[in-house]
Amino acid sequence: MALVNDIQTIQPSLNSVNEIGKKMKNEAEPEFASKMQTELKALNTQWDHICQQAYAKKAALKNGLDKTVSLRKDLSEMHEWITQAEEEYLERDFEYKTPDELQKAVEELKRAKEEAVQKEEKVKLLTDSVNNFIARAPPAAHEALKKELDVLTSNYQRLCSRLDGKCKTLEEVWACWRELLLYLDVESKWLNEMESKLRATENIQEGTEEISEALDSLEILMQHPEDNRNQIRELAQTLTDGGVLDELINEKLEKFNTRWEELQQEVYFKKYCADISN
Numbered sequence: 001m002a003l004v005n006d007i008q009t010i011q012p013s014l015n016s017v018n019e020i021g022k023k024m025k026n027e028a029e030p031e032f033a034s035k036m037q038t039e040l041k042a043l044n045t046q047w048d049h050i051c052q053q054a055y056a057k058k059a060a061l062k063n064g065l066d067k068t069v070s071l072r073k074d075l076s077e078m079h080e081w082i083t084q085a086e087e088e089y090l091e092r093d094f095e096y097k098t099p100d101e102l103q104k105a106v107e108e109l110k111r112a113k114e115e116a117v118q119k120e121e122k123v124k125l126l127t128d129s130v131n132n133f134i135a136r137a138p139p140a141a142h143e144a145l146k147k148e149l150d151v152l153t154s155n156y157q158r159l160c161s162r163l164d165g166k167c168k169t170l171e172e173v174w175a176c177w178r179e180l181l182l183y184l185d186v187e188s189k190w191l192n193e194m195e196s197k198l199r200a201t202e203n204i205q206e207g208t209e210e211i212s213e214a215l216d217s218l219e220i221l222m223q224h225p226e227d228n229r230n231q232i233r234e235l236a237q238t239l240t241d242g243g244v245l246d247e248l249i250n251e252k253l254e255k256f257n258t259r260w261e262e263l264q265q266e267v268y269f270k271k272y273c274a275d276i277s278n
Contacts, residue, residue: 018044067133068145074126075148081119082155085112090162096244099177106174109167116160123156173244180235180249183228184256191256194221194263201270215271222267232256 024036089112096102130149134142197218204211236253240246 071126071130071133071145072148074129075145075152078119078123078126078152079155082152082159085116085159085163088112090159090166096173097247099245099248102170102174102177102245106167106170109163109170113160113163113167116156116163119156120160123153127153173239173242176235176239177245180232180239183232183235184252187228187232187256190224191259191263194218194267197221198263198267198270206274211274215267215274218267219271222264 018040026033089109096105127149130145134146197214201211201214201218204214232253236249240249
């Protein structure tokens with residue numbers, strides 16, 4: 001600070017004035033010596049006051065500079081965290097080929113969302129600190145800092161919104177997958193029941209009323225509503241359209257459909273043979 005430098009430059013001159021004044025006072029008449037003492041005292045008092053103001057202002061400026069550096073460091077760290085979170089959870093291309101990969105992605109997004117929510121308190125504290133500093137600092141000192149804060153809060157809110165949206169999407173995808181498995185399980189149990197009854201007919205003599213009744217029962221069982229199978233197709237289409245577990249889903253559907261068609265053909269064939277024998 002220029003004023004502090006001036007003080008350090010002028011101080012030796014003041015010291016010389018005090019020394020000369022002291023000598024003159026000792027050699028002067030009492031009346032003149034008293035007047036000189038008064039003037040020297042006033043000069044030194046005024047000088048001390050100027051020094052105190054100058055050093056206080058220097059300290060305040062240093063504190064302000066240190067605070068600015070500290071706030072910018074905190075802002076920079078938050079900017080860095082936001083960028084890393086965007087790159088790790090939002091910018092990468094995700095491929096979900098197995099249920100484990102999908103479930104892991106859901107859990108990762110949940111953790112990222114929770115971490116972002118936990119950062120909210122830090123963003124609030126940082127905002128308060130910057131605003132408090134701005135309220136005391138001159139405009140030239142806080143314009144850049146205010147702009148950095150505005151960019152940070154905007155980026156943070158955008159990150160939270162994107163994480164929340166992606167987390168909800170993945171949770172819906174995971175729920176869709178679990179629902180598909182549920183429907184496949186229900187229909188598989190129905191196929192098991194149909195196959196069990198079909199195998200039971202192998203122990204019944206052909207051409208009897210008993211075989212006709214068993215096959216009629218099987219035919220009724222085959223009239224099982226298509227609601228579940230339609231739901232399976234819709235859920236599978238939704239997932240595969242998004243490129244989620246497409247290979248695994250296609251494999252499961254092909255296995256299910258093949259088994260259904262084979263059992264259906266076998267039932268019709270047995271029914272046809274039974275009708276001919278009768």
